[in-house]
């Protein structure tokens with residue numbers, strides 16, 4: 001028996017990746033419904049050798065479905081996910097709206113798969129930067145015990161959606177051609193520039209993206225007191241995020257052992273060539289499933305402290321892949 005699936009936000013950057021992944025991973029689909037705004041209704045999208053017509057999302061879009069993969073923005077999930085649940089579907093929600101809600105599991109399948117089965121209709125997919133940091137961080141935490149984490153991110157345009165990716169390309173071309181450019185999605189000059197993350201600023205001086213990394217990591221690790229600080233930055237890269245992570249542990253970490261632990265961690269790959277001074281870059285991670293780690297070293301300024309570098313595809317493991325892996329575990333298809 002196949003699973004009846006809808007993608008909410010099918011035409012977006014993550015929505016399109018859902019189509020690719022469901023096919024690539026042979027997810028057992030008996031029906032696939034593509035939902036987007038009225039702007040896209042009637043367009044077709046390719047799924048294998050089928051052309052599927054995109055439908056306008058309404059509260060009646062969910063009859064007879066088993067699974068909804070949602071990635072159309074927080075306000076859309078807020079409004080429509082309850083209708084999907086009422087119609088009997090489980091929603092794996094890629095937006096931030098339900099992540100910190102009591103009783104909604106927030107899941108990285110390699111870390112807390114057991115939480116999936118506590119759902120009451122909605123399972124939340126964590127923030128992309130959170131997933132990319134947590135994958136290598138968790139096994140090190142289990143071995144040495146985190147005392148404090150300081151992370152700085154270098155985030156790609158894809159986190160702001162397909163339109164932002166196109167805008168980065170167009171602005172770069174305009175700059176090269178010496179032409180003026182009117183931005184519509186990205187708030188600051190982006191080509192040949194970078195800027196602190198543009199998510200809303202909060203009273204304590206952290207932006208919402210930084211607080212997501214902090215609060216979501218605590219929920220996923222099941223430790224509300226985890227000490228963590230983040231600085232998030234957007235860089236003119238198309239689709240993979242990079243992060244510099246500094247972790248003070250309770251026990252003294254051994255660098256060789258850390259490499260061994262990470263080499264054995266599901267979803268993580270060590271990629272580096274020390275002699276060539278070559279480390280994982282966003283282009284290495286783009287389109288790939290694992291997050292790439294390297295540059296492990298003891299922090300010379302503080303005892304028991306490790307530095308590492310991690311790069312991951314924001315659209316794939318940072319979003320669509322993680323959600324599909326949740327669905328695979330939920331329906332026991334792998």
Ligand code: A2P
Pocket residue numbers: 008009010011012013014015035036037038039040041057071072073076160161162163
């Ligand atoms: P559309 O392409 O019709 O605007 P991204 O994250 O790449 O920006 O994609 C956002 C996704 O969410 C797109 O599929 C977009 O559809 C969809 N979306 C945005 N607003 C709505 C809405 N009001 N109703 C349904 N889908 C929406």
